[in-house]
Amino acid sequence: MSSLNLDDFTDLIERPDGGVRRDAEARRERQIVPPGALGRLDDLGEWLAAAQSAVPVRPVERPRVVLFAGDHGVAELGVSARPAGGAGELVREVLEGGRPVSVLARRLGVPVRIVDMALDCDPETLPEDVVRHRVRRGSGRIDVEDALTLEEAETAFRAGVAVADEEADSGTDLVVLGDVSVGGTTAAGVLVAALCGVDASVVTGRGGLAIDDLAWMRKCAAIRDALRRARPVLGDQLRLLAAVGGADLAAMTGFLLQSAVRKLPVVLDGVVTAACALVAQRIAFRAPDWWLAAHDSGEPGQAKALDRMALEPLLTHGVTVGEGAGGLLALPLVQAAAALAAELPEKPKESEKPEEPEEPVGPVGPEVSEAAAEQ
Numbered sequence: 001m002s003s004l005n006l007d008d009f010t011d012l013i014e015r016p017d018g019g020v021r022r023d024a025e026a027r028r029e030r031q032i033v034p035p036g037a038l039g040r041l042d043d044l045g046e047w048l049a050a051a052q053s054a055v056p057v058r059p060v061e062r063p064r065v066v067l068f069a070g071d072h073g074v075a076e077l078g079v080s081a082r083p084a085g086g087a088g089e090l091v092r093e094v095l096e097g098g099r100p101v102s103v104l105a106r107r108l109g110v111p112v113r114i115v116d117m118a119l120d121c122d123p124e125t126l127p128e129d130v131v132r133h134r135v136r137r138g139s140g141r142i143d144v145e146d147a148l149t150l151e152e153a154e155t156a157f158r159a160g161v162a163v164a165d166e167e168a169d170s171g172t173d174l175v176v177l178g179d180v181s182v183g184g185t186t187a188a189g190v191l192v193a194a195l196c197g198v199d200a201s202v203v204t205g206r207g208g209l210a211i212d213d214l215a216w217m218r219k220c221a222a223i224r225d226a227l228r229r230a231r232p233v234l235g236d237q238l239r240l241l242a243a244v245g246g247a248d249l250a251a252m253t254g255f256l257l258q259s260a261v262r263k264l265p266v267v268l269d270g271v272v273t274a275a276c277a278l279v280a281q282r283i284a285f286r287a288p289d290w291w292l293a294a295h296d297s298g299e300p301g302q303a304k305a306l307d308r309m310a311l312e313p314l315l316t317h318g319v320t321v322g323e324g325a326g327g328l329l330a331l332p333l334v335q336a337a338a339a340l341a342a343e344l345p346e347k348p349k350e351s352e353k354p355e356e357p358e359e360p361v362g363p364v365g366p367e368v369s370e371a372a373a374e375q
């Protein structure tokens, strides 16, 4: 395997086409409703047109939810409301149809693909359709040890790249990216704090099922300890993911970068995808142009990361379950924006306007007065 050169992504990732974006804006100017009157949907439609390089924008017809799954050793500290090692159970529930993302995906008709990166369960117990890219059973306890070896981090990152290529090759036109993990938000907090240069307390949130004050303090201390381990490797994103990330986070970082290479727009879900996006931005500064922040989940680390990338979240609905559910809720708006941009009629051109009716004729108009004169 050739060694991975992350710098290549800087050159491989182009910005969405600015000329197409201007064409989309010009088309919008010609439509019957004034530009801006559709608020964020105007921005969304123009962003999507630029990403597709198409005016009028094409409908989003083959979206997919892609979830990367893994357990995190740090969960043993009691930093999550879920039992350590419980991500495999969540994966089963997602695919059996009983999780929030399952319900939403069914309703919206969107397939869900789950990739096992580091679940801590017997692979035999997982549903058959789980994509197998496991690099180890559970990522390491990041407060005291590396999440992964450098080799594992590279393998995980490459798996994410491969999944992005599969999606692009199979005609997926938009991905909602999410994670299924236990302990993942602690690793995400470390990445955000490390890359933004802030203290643990600034990024420590309450997690999906709202941990109590004691668990919050344990989480904050774990992030603080892991931050010390992150500082020496801040300049090398793969080492950073190995030290304090995890296999699922490394894969999502690779996925985000390769999606940008392939011009496949990605909707980000919560704090974990935002943290991976921030790592990916360090690798290729143009990459965030291909991503849409679906929502502000309320996690402080997510807000910090999105702010750094100048991504403005579309919705605020307080959905913190992860698993792509919050991201998927943005899909109907994206589809609505595409439909409006493509289907709202244009105003008739001056030359094509129907003949203006004659000026309204007053009681002493010329005809009337002529007629009167003849009498």
Ligand SMILES: O=C(O)c1ccc[n+]([C@@H]2O[C@H](COP(=O)([O-])O)[C@@H](O)[C@H]2O)c1
Residues within 6 Å of the ligand: 079, 080, 081, 082, 179, 180, 181, 182, 183, 184, 185, 186, 206, 207, 208, 209, 269, 270, 271, 272, 297, 298, 299, 302, 319, 320, 321, 322, 323
């Ligand atoms: O995105 C969020 O704001 C968010 C906040 C808390 C938890 N989650 C999700 O909940 C899962 C477990 O997180 P954790 O770290 O609290 O064990 C994981 O899949 C996260 O994506 C997500």
Ligand SMILES: Cc1cc2nc[nH]c2cc1C
Residues within 6 Å of the ligand: 043, 044, 047, 288, 289, 290, 291, 292, 293, 311
């Ligand atoms: C308007 C807009 C601008 C963006 N820049 C990066 N991602 C984006 C997503 C949208 C929707």
